[in-house]
Structure formats: structure tokens, C-alpha cells
């Protein structure tokens with residue numbers, strides 16, 4: 287196509303919105319992840335994720351968090367509206383999962399969004415319905431405990447290609463979602479997680495259920511099972527006064543024997559993230575001790591919020607560390623000791 291005869295036009299706002307929304311919400315797990323993170327940001331101690339037909343029909347996240355006050359109803363699902371970022375300098379000291387005000391507006395563009403919510407200041411809850419552009423179109427009173435329920439029906443219904451892919455891959459998407467929910471259930475302290483899936487007429491199965499324990503060990507036992515836990519070794523690594531790593535990793539003779547990275551969970555200050563370099567390092571060092579299996583790893587990196595940036599990818603799974611090399615170096619030394627046959631002590635403190 288020749289460009290010189292073309293006229294440059296602004297893309298229709300609604301179309302831009304849909305295009306951008308599709309980058310924030312990539313699939314079922316990124317959609318549910320945003321809602322779970324909103325519940326955690328709202329201080330919930332109980333989060334229930336309900337799916338209908340593995341999430342293809344609808345999904346719902348029900349929490350007992352602080353709720354949303356009526357003066358926020360109108361702007362709740364508008365693009366780039368957030369209660370979490372007061373000014374731009376805040377970006378460096380973020381303590382919340384969300385901050386871009388994109389999730390609810392994106393979900394409106396891609397599916398049918400309704401919200402039920404009540405704060406401690408209201409005696410009844412309100413049911414809210416939003417249109418594709420995030421405008422509040424209906425509001426009615428309803429009964430509910432304090433907290434919020436967000437329901438999304440027919441995700442991707444207005445993106446034909448994505449919608450077809452979504453239906454075709456729903457079991458795979460569901461598997462990815464369960465693995466992601468496991469990550470939140472492992473790391474969240476004092477938060478009860480339940481996930482149910484309803485199929486057919488009314489067959490409801492519980493896929494995940496935790497009691498909201500305060501310890502990583504208890505969470506591992508609940509989520510991955512006692513057998514798995516007994517094959518793990520604790521890792522405690524102090525890189526500097528403000529940077530440390532703790533968690534669990536497979537004992538050298540007792541890996542998972544499954545696919546590479548199948549059961550590896552990495553967190554930065556409690557935020558589940560992808561850490562391909564750490565995963566590669568863990569696998570490489572484990573291979574020296576046991577070439578037939580892959581290690582399970584659950585590692586939380588505690589670092590100052592100023593030393594990394596989560597604003598790298600739309601789903602915030604990628605992370606940019608300002609001093610990644612020294613973290614990797616320290617972790618390498620620690621794991622070398624763990625997997626060294628001559629070393630019986632698995633816990634390393636203060637690696638310079």
C-alpha cells in the first residue's frame with residue numbers, strides 16, 4: 287500500500303481503549319491476577335475466586351476488604367483513575383500491587399463488568415454496572431457484608447480472534463491461573479484463599495483452599511502438600527542490610543522431576559514475578575547435584591522498593607533490578623554451598 291496518498295487520522299477513542307486494554311489483560315490469569323491484587327491492596331483477609339466453566343463464562347473475585355466508598359463509584363472504572371498513586375514520585379516507593387488505574391477500565395473494554403461493594407460506613411451494599419468505556423450505567427442497593435465482589439462475564443467477547451483462542455485454550459489458561467493463585471496463596475500471610483470452579487449444571491469443585499496462615503512453611507504444606515514440603519530445604523541469604531532472600535528449595539536428591547520451572551515461584555517483596563535469570567541459575571546449579579530432576583523453588587527477595595522497577599511490562603510480571611548482578615552472585619554462592627556434597631549446612635548468612 288502506498289503511504290503518500292494516505293491521510294493520517296486519529297484512531298477512534300473506543301478502538302484505542304480496546305487495543306490498550308488487550309495489552310494489560312492478556313489472558314484469564316492476568317485478568318484474575320488484577321482482581322486478586324486489588325483485593326490484597328484493599329486489605330482483605332479472605333479472597334474467594336469463583337469460576338464458571340473454567341472462567342470462560344464468568345469469573346468473580348469476592349473479598350472482605352475495605353470496600354469502595356460511594357463518592358468513587360462514578361470514576362471507579364475510568365482509565366487511569368486510581369486511589370493508590372498520589373503523585374509521580376510515589377512510583378519509587380510503591381507498596382501496593384496496583385497503581386496505574388488500568389485494570390477495571392480494561393476489563394470493561396474486554397468483558398461485562400459488575401461490582402458489588404460496601405464499606406464500613408454503609409449499612410447496605412451497592413451493585414454497579416459499567417459500560418465498555420468504564421462509565422457507570424446502573425446502580426442499585428443490595429445486601430452484602432463489608433468488602434467487594436467484582437464479576438467479569440464473557441471476557442474477550444468483543445475481540446473475535448482473542449475470544450476464539452480463549453475458548454480453544456481455556457483448560458490451559460485455567461491451569462496457568464491455578465498456578466498463579468498458588469503463588470499468591472503461598473506468599474500472602476494471613477489471607478485465606480478459596481478457588482472454586484463450577485461446570486455443567488451445578489457441579490462446583492474446590493480447587494484451592496488455604497487457611498491464611500502466617501508462615502510460608504504452613505502455606506507450602508497447604509498448597510503443595512506435606513510430601514513436597516519434606517523434600518525442601520530452607521534458604522536464608524543475607525546479601526546486605528537491606529537485601530535478603532528467604533524461602534525453600536529442593537534438596538539435591540529430591541527434585542520434582544517435572545518440566546523445567548514447573549514449580550518455581552519467585553517473589554519480590556511478596557509480589558509474584560517472573561525471574562528467568564534466577565530460574566536459570568537455580569536449574570544450572572541443581573543440575574550439578576542432580577541431573578535427572580528439576581528443583582522446586584519458592585524464593586522471596588526482600589529488597590528496598592527504590593532498587594527495582596515493576597513498571598516494565600503491562601502485567602508487571604517483569605522486574606528491573608538496579609543491582610541484579612550482585613543479587614545473582616550472592617545467590618550463586620549460597621546455592622553452591624547448598625548443593626555442595628561436603629556442606630551439611632544449608633543456611634548461609636551474610637554472603638559478601
Ligand code: ADP
Pocket residue numbers: 320324325328349351352353354362367368369370383384385386387388389390391434
Ligand atoms: P489500580 O489498582 O491500579 O488503582 P484498578 O483499575 O485495578 O487500578 O482499580 C481502580 C481503583 O478501584 C483502585 O485504585 C481502588 O481504589 C478501587 N478498587 C478496585 N478493586 C477494589 C477492591 N476489591 N476493594 C477496594 N477498592 C477497589
Ligand code: MG
Pocket residue numbers: 320323324383384385387389390
Ligand atoms: Mg488494580
